[in-house]
Amino acid sequence: MTAPMLELRGIRKNFGALLVTDDVSLTIPRNELHAMIGPNGAGKTTLIHQISGLLSSNSGQIFLNGEDITALDLPQRARKGIVRSFQITSILPHFSTLENVALAVQARSGSSFRFFGRADHEAALNEAALTALAEVGLPDRANLRAGLLSHGEKRQLELAIALAAQPSVLLLDEPLAGTGPEESAILIELLRRLKGRLTIVLIEHDMEAVFSLADRISVLVYGKIIATGTPQAIRDNPDVRTAYLGEETV
Amino acid sequence: MIMRREILPLSIFGALAVLPLLGSFGSDAFILSIVARVMIFAIAALSLDLILGYGALVSFGHAAFLGIGAYAVGILSAHGIREAAIQIPVALFVSALFALVTGAISLRTKGIYFIMITLAFGQMAYFFGVSLAAYGGDDGMTLPGRSLFFGYDIAASERAFYFLVFAFLVVVYAACRTLVISRFGRVIRGARENAQRMEAIGFSLFSYQLTIYVIAGTLCGLAGFLLANQTEFVSPAYMTWQRSGELIVMVLLGGLGSLNGAILGAAAFLLLEEGLSHLTEYWKLYFGPFLVLVVLFARGGLMGGFKRLTGTGDGR
Amino acid sequence: MSLTLLYVQTLNGLQLGVLLFLIAAGLTLVFGVMDFVNLAHGVQYMIGAYLAAMFTALTGNFFFGLALALPCALLFGLLLEFFIFRHLYARDHLDQVLATFGIILTLNQAVKVIWGAAPLSVPIPEIFSGSVVLMPGLLYPVWRLVIIASGLAIALLLGLLVTKTRIGMLVRAGATNAPMVSALGVDIGRLFMIVFGFGAMLAGFAGAMVAPILSVEPGMGDNLLILTFVVIVIGGIGSIRGAFIAALLVGLVDTLGRSFGPSILRAFLDPAAASQTGRALAPMLIYILMAAVLFFRPAGLFPAKK
Numbered sequence: 001m002t003a004p005m006l007e008l009r010g011i012r013k014n015f016g017a018l019l020v021t022d023d024v025s026l027t028i029p030r031n032e033l034h035a036m037i038g039p040n041g042a043g044k045t046t047l048i049h050q051i052s053g054l055l056s057s058n059s060g061q062i063f064l065n066g067e068d069i070t071a072l073d074l075p076q077r078a079r080k081g082i083v084r085s086f087q088i089t090s091i092l093p094h095f096s097t098l099e100n101v102a103l104a105v106q107a108r109s110g111s112s113f114r115f116f117g118r119a120d121h122e123a124a125l126n127e128a129a130l131t132a133l134a135e136v137g138l139p140d141r142a143n144l145r146a147g148l149l150s151h152g153e154k155r156q157l158e159l160a161i162a163l164a165a166q167p168s169v170l171l172l173d174e175p176l177a178g179t180g181p182e183e184s185a186i187l188i189e190l191l192r193r194l195k196g197r198l199t200i201v202l203i204e205h206d207m208e209a210v211f212s213l214a215d216r217i218s219v220l221v222y223g224k225i226i227a228t229g230t231p232q233a234i235r236d237n238p239d240v241r242t243a244y245l246g247e248e249t250v
Numbered sequence: 251m252i253m254r255r256e257i258l259p260l261s262i263f264g265a266l267a268v269l270p271l272l273g274s275f276g277s278d279a280f281i282l283s284i285v286a287r288v289m290i291f292a293i294a295a296l297s298l299d300l301i302l303g304y305g306a307l308v309s310f311g312h313a314a315f316l317g318i319g320a321y322a323v324g325i326l327s328a329h330g331i332r333e334a335a336i337q338i339p340v341a342l343f344v345s346a347l348f349a350l351v352t353g354a355i356s357l358r359t360k361g362i363y364f365i366m367i368t369l370a371f372g373q374m375a376y377f378f379g380v381s382l383a384a385y386g387g388d389d390g391m392t393l394p395g396r397s398l399f400f401g402y403d404i405a406a407s408e409r410a411f412y413f414l415v416f417a418f419l420v421v422v423y424a425a426c427r428t429l430v431i432s433r434f435g436r437v438i439r440g441a442r443e444n445a446q447r448m449e450a451i452g453f454s455l456f457s458y459q460l461t462i463y464v465i466a467g468t469l470c471g472l473a474g475f476l477l478a479n480q481t482e483f484v485s486p487a488y489m490t491w492q493r494s495g496e497l498i499v500m501v502l503l504g505g506l507g508s509l510n511g512a513i514l515g516a517a518a519f520l521l522l523e524e525g526l527s528h529l530t531e532y533w534k535l536y537f538g539p540f541l542v543l544v545v546l547f548a549r550g551g552l553m554g555g556f557k558r559l560t561g562t563g564d565g566r
Numbered sequence: 567m568s569l570t571l572l573y574v575q576t577l578n579g580l581q582l583g584v585l586l587f588l589i590a591a592g593l594t595l596v597f598g599v600m601d602f603v604n605l606a607h608g609v610q611y612m613i614g615a616y617l618a619a620m621f622t623a624l625t626g627n628f629f630f631g632l633a634l635a636l637p638c639a640l641l642f643g644l645l646l647e648f649f650i651f652r653h654l655y656a657r658d659h660l661d662q663v664l665a666t667f668g669i670i671l672t673l674n675q676a677v678k679v680i681w682g683a684a685p686l687s688v689p690i691p692e693i694f695s696g697s698v699v700l701m702p703g704l705l706y707p708v709w710r711l712v713i714i715a716s717g718l719a720i721a722l723l724l725g726l727l728v729t730k731t732r733i734g735m736l737v738r739a740g741a742t743n744a745p746m747v748s749a750l751g752v753d754i755g756r757l758f759m760i761v762f763g764f765g766a767m768l769a770g771f772a773g774a775m776v777a778p779i780l781s782v783e784p785g786m787g788d789n790l791l792i793l794t795f796v797v798i799v800i801g802g803i804g805s806i807r808g809a810f811i812a813a814l815l816v817g818l819v820d821t822l823g824r825s826f827g828p829s830i831l832r833a834f835l836d837p838a839a840a841s842q843t844g845r846a847l848a849p850m851l852i853y854i855l856m857a858a859v860l861f862f863r864p865a866g867l868f869p870a871k872k
């Protein structure tokens with residue numbers, strides 16, 4: 001019996017008296033694209049923080065491919081293959097677009113305790129970086145200073161960095177937020193290409209994208225998962241309709 | 251293309267190399283010793299810039315390493331060991347050890363707390379020096395002479411010493427340049443820009459920061475060795491928090507995160523100090539406001555101003 | 567090791583602690599509310615001492631001197647805030663360190679120019695001069711007791727101000743979350759000025775009070791400044807209560823450590839080694855204390871911002 005790729009058991013998180021994550025348990029099989037939806041403030045981003053290791057949970061455990069990673073911190077989990085993108089774009093604005101991605105490649109290609117040689121001239125790193133940039137649709141912006149990119153292009157870069165870090169589990173926190181229709185289409189196409197090739201946890205508000213891409217969807221409300229299932233099952237679920245749409249007169 | 255970016259360092263080192271050959275001006279022992287002092291502090295400023303400018307780690311105890319290097323010379327000389335081939339490795343080793351231990355503790359903190367802990371360690375080094383009654387304590391200790399290099403008393407000549415210091419500066423500068431563009435340097439520079447991003451792609455920053463902290467401390471210990479030789483005097487005054495503050499000022503004056511800037515900053519600080527103190531006893535009265543004005547109006551220090559004047563792009 | 571010496575040094579430690587509190591209170595609030603690293607705070611203390619010395623000499627009476635020195639110290643602080651510090655609030659800590667470092671250099675020099683480099687002396691006011699018998703065999707200077715008493719009184723007053731008044735509440739809120747307070751419509755600029763001015767006056771008061779027993783000289787604030795930073799880091803930035811407890815702790819540890827350290831060590835080491843180690847360790851004690859506190863509580867004992 002192969003272990004699920006990602007398993008959450010009884011994850012709880014509170015900030016003082018405020019319970020943000022309420023006993024969340026979830027099993028995600030290998031290469032599934034699992035979307036997480038829910039009203040604003042439901043705690044989706046906080047959950048991603050806990051899976052990636054940015055925040056530690058008050059109780060509960062997280063398993064990656066059967067291995068208990070609860071005690072590992074953010075960089076350690078990233079090295080194990082759990083890579084995230086951020087809801088609020090987090091890049092290195094003074095570095096070039098290419099170098100932003102090359103650094104992610106560097107993180108996974110051998111030791112960075114090398115004190116000689118020009119890092120920005122390493123062909124292998126740059127090639128891999130350029131490939132990632134091409135996947136997200138930014139190859140011609142490679143030499144531009146990342147801070148000068150448009151907001152939508154920065155979201156694309158955010159995704160390229162995550163891809164270049166060789167994830168086995170990709171955690172995407174609203175990757176489409178702030179992108180225009182063209183960039184959005186490119187990213188959705190990319191996600192469709194990635195689908196089935198690696199495990200993806202996707203937080204998104206764009207329902208069309210979610211329902212067309214996801215294998216399964218979980219609905220998070222007030223820190224609790226109220227439903228998990230296929231897109232169709234979720235669409236038909238009365239609790240979900242109430243949570244999202246309020247009282248429905250059917 | 252490349253040459254244009256190298257004009258500044260080539261000019262600086264060219265000027266420094268040529269100075270002693272400039273007739274009577276260049277032979278003046280006083281001039282040579284001032285410029286040697288500038289070069290020694292340039293090494294110290296370069297080392298601080300590695301962690302302050304490139305690493306964004308504000309260390310307020312960096313002068314401790316000047317003291318460690320100096321006392322290595324002083325204590326060994328007091329016991330009859332005047333050979334640089336022994337003194338330098340000792341100075342470097344003790345500096346590295348001190349940096350390793352204090353860095354491992356300090357780097358667990360951030361922000362103002364990091365500043366305070368490094369200050370605390372600097373103070374501890376200072377008080378330790380003061381307590382060394384056998385080696386002069388508070389008053390310090392005069393050295394029997396400059397260090398011997400493989401038995402030869404070459405450093406006794408002001409001009410020879412000058413070139414010795416120059417050689418060390420060139421080596422340190424080259425080492426820093428190499429370091430900063432290497433894979434390791436890129437991680438450090440990335441961490442300065444966005445530490446969370448770096449961690450999210452898998453870099454455990456602590457070990458990188460500790461490494462550069464040790465490198466910086468070791469290089470500053472070398473500066474301490476040279477300083478003791480230059481003044482032929484060793485004293486806890488090399489390690490005061492005011493001295494650590496002055497090192498920070500030198501780096502900031504030159505422009506944070508710029509190796510050329512560190513040299514220029516050290517030069518500007520010391521030459522201003524020297525020049526102004528000849529004009530008036532109250533030179534600090536003018537130097538103080540100068541610093542305030544630099545902060546308020548000349549962002550990026552001297553290198554920032556230089557870049558704005560020449561319209562150079564955002565080179566690194 | 568006589569008990570009398572222990573009592574005397576404990577009182578001295580309290581006096582140092584109270585002094586540190588007066589200076590630290592302003593500094594911790596300025597740092598907590600405005601996120602401003604003010605290296606020049608020690609200069610406020612020095613200015614207070616010099617002003618007290620000058621006005622006492624002019625009027626012939628310490629209390630008149632104090633009454634004149636305090637508003638002048640306040641005015642001076644406000645001028646510094648208005649012309650220089652105000653422009654630095656938005657800058658990062660390094661810029662603030664550099665600029666305030668420059669101010670220390672300037673003012674230490676200016677004081678030398680105006681009053682000369684030789685230390686000034688201020689006579690202790692008649693009614694508080696001399697010593698009082700606290701216990702059989704225990705003689706203690708009255709003026710030092712006055713310092714301790716006034717410091718404790720001010721601590722109490724500050725505590726009440728900060729917890730029971732509206733302005734105190736605003737200050738506490740500002741120390742916890744200044745942008746939020748501003749967003750709620752409070753004139754944050756005026757709040758900053760009040761906090762700054764008050765802190766400057768406290769520091770000046772401390773300087774004035776010690777003028778009769780310490781030498782009033784250029785740079786007298788510098789080393790005290792470092793001790794003050796240690797205090798606010800141990801106490802927790804932005805907390806008056808933390809500053810009070812930490813100040814007393816630091817004052818006592820430093821004073822008692824210096825007096826009794828070598829003697830305690832003599833129980834374990836031979837006299838020469840004890841003396842050497844004692845002399846090395848004693849001044850380091852408060853830094854070791856700070857490192858230890860930060861190890862267990864990385865944000866100090868009572869931080870305003872969690």
